């Protein structure tokens with residue numbers, strides 16, 4: 163037995179059990195798979211998140227952070243953007259105190275976000 167997450171043309175999501183993927187396909191082709199909510203036979207397998215993550219062709223939105231974490235390259239990247247060497251984008255990363263101060267003195271807008279807590283053994 164295999165469980166599929168199904169979705170009808172109206173966007174109703176529901177689970178259904180089938181003997182196998184082939185069984186599902188046979189029933190689906192004959193219009194025997196119908197939505198439990200509205201009865202529509204226009205049913206397809208819903209895309210499941212873990213599958214999406216494994217498919218290299220699918221754009222994985224969860225992996226795309228809004229802020230680019232450039233890590234220790236932060237001072238370098240911030241400076242490049244300030245001087246127009248790279249297109250502006252929101253970045254975050256680490257900078258030593260004196261590096262952050264130097265950036266501020268150059269007029270690069272940086273915002274201290276606190277220090278990541280160190281793990282205590």
Ligand SMILES: [Zn+2]
Nearest residue numbers: 170174197200
């Ligand atoms: Zn439906």
